[in-house]
C-alpha cells in the first residue's frame with residue numbers, strides 16, 4: 108500500500124475530550140493516557156491547549172518530553188500569546204506540532220469574533236507564520252468549516268498553505284454535516300485550491316447528529332488523510348468521532364475504503380477502559396467495539412451460527428480489539444447447541460440426550476427468572492438435576508409460604524412421596540423453618556439438622572441461591588443441595604435431596620429399615 112493510502116490518526120482525547128463537562132483530568136492521568144495512546148500507535152496526540160491554564164501548559168510540556176513515538180500537539184488560537192505558549196510547551200518534543208485555528212463561518216466571524224472576513228484571513232496568515240517560526244509542523248483549522256461559504260473557505264485555505272500550514276483541518280465543529288455534503292466540501296476544496304497538494308487534508312467531526320464517524324469516513328473517500336477523533340467518542344457536547352470505530356471501520360472495510368492506519372488495534376480495549384476509568388464516563392454496553400456486548404451473543408440462532416462458523420455473525424474478531432474472546436451469554440433466548448457447548452467447556456458430561464433435554468428444560472425455567480445464567484448457575488442446576496434424578500422418593504410438587512410482619516410464617520407444601528401426593532403444612536420461626544417442619548411432619552426422618560447454608564451463586568438480586576442442608580442420622584452425615592432463584596424453594600429442594608440421599612444409603616445398608 109502506498110503512503111497515499113495511509114490515514115493519520117490524530118487523537119484529541121486530552122484536548123477536545125477533556126472539554127466534555129465533567130471530564131477534566133489531572134496531569135498524571137493525562138500522562139497515563141498519553142502513554143496508552145503512544146502504545147496504541149496514534150500518530151498525533153493533541154495533549155491540550157497550552158494557554159488555557161498553568162496546569163494545561165505543564166501537562167502538554169510533560170507529555171511532549173515523555174512521548175517519543177507519536178507527534179505531540181498543542182492547540183492555540185490565532186493569537187501570538189497562544190502560539191508562543193504552545194511553542195514553549197512543545198520545545199522539547201521529539202516531534203511537535205502547533206495547531207492553530209480561527210473560525211471561518213459567517214455566524215462565528217460576525218457574532219463571536221466580531222471580525223470582517225478579510226481580517227480573519229490576515230490573522231490566520233499571521234498566526235501560521237508565527238507558528239512556523241517556532242515549529243516545522245503546523246496545522247491550521249478553519250473552525251466551523253461545514254457552515255462556512257465555500258469561496259471564502261478556498262481563499263483561507265490557499266492563504267494558510269502559502270503561509271506554511273502543513274495540515275489543513277476542516278472541522279464540522281457543531282456536528283451539522285451530512286456525509287455526502289461533507290465529502291463534497293472536502294473534494295471541492297482539494298480540487299479548487301491551487302496549492303492543495305502541499306498539505307494533508309484533515310477532518311474533525313462532532314457527533315451532534317450521531318454522524319461523526321459517518322462524516323469522517325465519507326471524507327476519506329474525498330481525499331482526507333487525517334482523522335481527528337477521541338477514545339470512546341469523548342468530546343465537547345455529544346462528543347467527537349470515536350477512534351475505535353474509525354480505526355476498525357477502516358480495517359474491516361478496507362475493501363471499499365482502500366486505506367489503512369498504523370494503529371495497533373489489540374490495545375484499543377485497554378485504552379478505552381483507561382479513559383473510561385479516569386473520566387468516570389462509563390461505556391454503554393451496546394457501544395461498538397468496546398461495549399460489553401460488542402462481541403456477545405445471547406440468541407440461540409446467532410449462538411448456533413457462531414459456534415458453527417464465527418463469521419456468520421461477527422465481522423471482526425474480539426481479540427483484534429483486545430477482548431480475550433467473544434462471549435456466549437446464556438439467557439432465555441439461548442438454544443440447545445449453545446447450552447451443550449457450555450456444558451462441554453465446563454467439563455460436564457450428561458449420560459444421555461434425555462438428561463441433556465431435562466437439564467436444558469431446567470435451564471430455560473431458570474433463564475425466565477434471571478437475566479443471565481452464569482457458569483455457576485449451570486453447575487448448580489445440573490448437579491441439582493442429577494441428584495434429583497438419582498433419588499426420586501421424595502419430590503417437591505409445589506409450595507406456598509406466607510411470611511408477614513408480626514405473624515408466624517406458615518408453609519404449605521405438596522410433596523410426592525414414592526409417587527403419592529401429600530399435602531403438608533407447618534408454621535415455624537421463619538419461612539425456612541416452617542418449610543422443613545412441614546416436610547418432617549410427613550417424612551419423620553428422625554434426622555438432626557447440622558448445617559444450613561445459603562450462597563448467592565452469582566451477583567445480583569436475581570441470582571440463584573444455592574442451599575446446603577446437612578442431616579445426621581444414626582451417625583451418618585450427608586449433605587443435600589438445592590438451587591433456585593427463590594431461596595425458600597432452594598431450601599426445600601436441599602432438604603428433600605438430603606432425605607433422599609439418607610434413605611438411599613439406608614436402603615443399601617439395611618433394606619428393611621429404610622426411612623418411611
Ligand SMILES: CC(=O)SCCNC(=O)CCNC(=O)[C@H](O)C(C)(C)COP(=O)(O)OP(=O)(O)OC[C@H]1O[C@@H](n2cnc3c(N)ncnc32)[C@H](O)[C@@H]1OP(=O)(O)O
Nearest residue numbers: 126156158159160184185186208209210219220250280343
Ligand atoms: C471549537 C473548539 O473546541 S475551540 C477550543 C475550545 N476550548 C477552550 O476554550 C478551552 C480553553 N479555553 C480557555 O481556557 C479560555 O477560553 C482561553 C484561555 C483560551 C481564553 O480565555 P479569555 O482570554 O478569558 O477569553 P474568553 O474565553 O472569555 O473568550 C474567548 C476570546 O477569544 C476569541 N477567540 C476565539 N477563538 C479565537 C481564535 N481562534 N483566534 C483568535 N481569537 C479567538 C474570542 O473572540 C474571545 O475574544 P474577546 O475576549 O476579545 O471577546
Ligand SMILES: CC(C)C(=O)C(=O)O
Nearest residue numbers: 208248250251278280
Ligand atoms: C479547534 C477545533 C479543531 C475544534 O475542536 C472544532 O472545530 O471542533
Ligand SMILES: [Mg+2]
Nearest residue numbers: 123280311343
Ligand atoms: Mg472540536
